[in-house]
Amino acid sequence: MRIRTRRRSAAALGVVAAVLLTTACSTGSLSGSDDSGSGEGSGAASDITVGEIGVQGDIQDISAFCGDEDITVALADGFGGNSWRKITRAIFEAEAAKCDNITKVLYTDAQNDTQKAISDINSLVAQGADVIVTFVDGGEALLPTIQKATEAGVAVVPFVGSPGGTPGKDYVDFVSEDITTYGRNLADWTIEKMGGAGNLVMLGGIAGNSYSQGVFDGVVEAVEAHPDVTLLNEDGPVATDWEPGKTQQVVAGLITKYGDIDGIVADYGGGSVGGIRAFEAAGKPFPVWSANDSNEFACLWYEYKDTQPTYQIATESSRNWVVSVALHKGLAAANGLPNDEPSIYNLEIIEDSTDPDKQPQCEADLPADAILSSGLSVEELKALFQ
Template identity: 40%
Template structure:
């Protein structure tokens, strides 16, 4: 996730999770998959990257496909890669499905693109976490005949010229969901926005959308009116949150562009003997779900984010095969809401703490993926 993260997202590993019961998720939408077609939150927007049928676009030409994650090193990335390969396996004419990640290394992210072009990849999905720095390599890949589709980061350039399309979240949609949730659960108070590395594009975009949506609710103040940089690191997020609580007293809510590191923020409240905050975020987290049941709090998370590569692959495959695909590249991810005394988030102690249990992979697939 979600992301979806413009540099590496370092997540801590926690062992010995005490809560063994797994609870089913409750989603706040009534949308269901339509046979043979994409699920849509509303007209013109896709809800989940798994909603389409790739077999309609597979064509007959043999093809090699690849997925590059510019920033990586965490469970979300492994899940996204598994979803990409699962989608590719549905086309019998895919000869190879490749995956590589550059962990906090912009130059490697760029050289990986060049390498995949040299290896004869026909369809390339790129999480352009380093933005416009990757555009020259992306444009060269396109000029070489590779059908490139980007996800998450904005590489600049022009869809249809520098690359086929860009699969992105509608941050305005997400920002409004967060703002509405805070209005319902907080009413009047304060909120801190927790982001990643200083100045990163993902946090900047999410914050701008959230800030705009919060104009409708002036009774809720954004602490310092800026992104609180935490490097998507739970330990740093705890330190930053501890400082904010010391400076401002209890803060009623936190909003973040990646839920995994919020474990650190919650620990800051617990250590200060403060009531846990209202939390709104994106990309569900297994450890959060297990911990939530111990001390529940109002919680909204946008799920199924690791399915982005599925949609991107379908768009790229259709472009390479010359088959028509009218799926929207803009996603309105599904919101999952959890309230005290209500349905709890999923908790699977056998899976990694930072696993996203809203992913479009079965529990058996996730178990197989992380068994080593």
């Protein structure tokens, strides 16, 4: 699918606030053929490939998308309170710094409040953001706001957390890993290491977020193929807010409620460390555990592997780097430039404690919250967490 869009002129900014105050829900379109607007950049057409599947090696250099005109970009985060979000913000800002013509980089944190997330996007549009990259924790509740921003001429690119709607129409594109496949792959590995039987739990993040639901759907697919496995949370992912402290509390409650838990699939390795401590505090055998990678998650395996024989771990990339692709696509759309980078990225297991060639990577001189697959260098991670 190919789309084209036009960059807003500065003169149009006064119109934006008025558009955002309207209550009508307009779908907008990125393929409109009206090129009669005024101002520099008006009428510039771009070809953005939407929905392509690829791998991390397909990501291109940002220089192809910077353009020449001054431009303002923004990261609208639905929740900025954990290490994954902080690393992702750092990657976004470092990537934006590579374009000399990006004169302003804005950031908002909705603090897990959907109404604030809506207000944040409206505010960024009113401030003149040409590109808004956003992690949509509030799901479809954000779609009307994103549609209005798109109609106002802003290049909006959701990543990882989807608002629903139609990429290439309601917004430029949606960038993520194949979320359901991520959940299914980790669940398949976990169930295999469980011996094909036992009690399984899937830990998610903020209640109701679309990302955790997608991972859960993949876990369900895997469980359906193994009748001797019981998914204890069959109604949906267990909410942990992606925070280690809350994860510890939640997992402690699950241990009290169910007793034996043989396997856990989590969509955040950084939060999983709290759950591991809950098993330790309860004096229960550690389960087979899979998640995305985190330094402390790997280090804890080395700490307990000799005393917890049932405890094995596997991870896929925490893929913070996808925010760079979201920025690339937004810049290309705003500047009237083509972009054919993949939208959806296939991930594979990168750490497997049962595979001598994929042993967990623990860096003792890095902070516990560091993510080695994030896209930041070791030195950048050290500086971020000082």
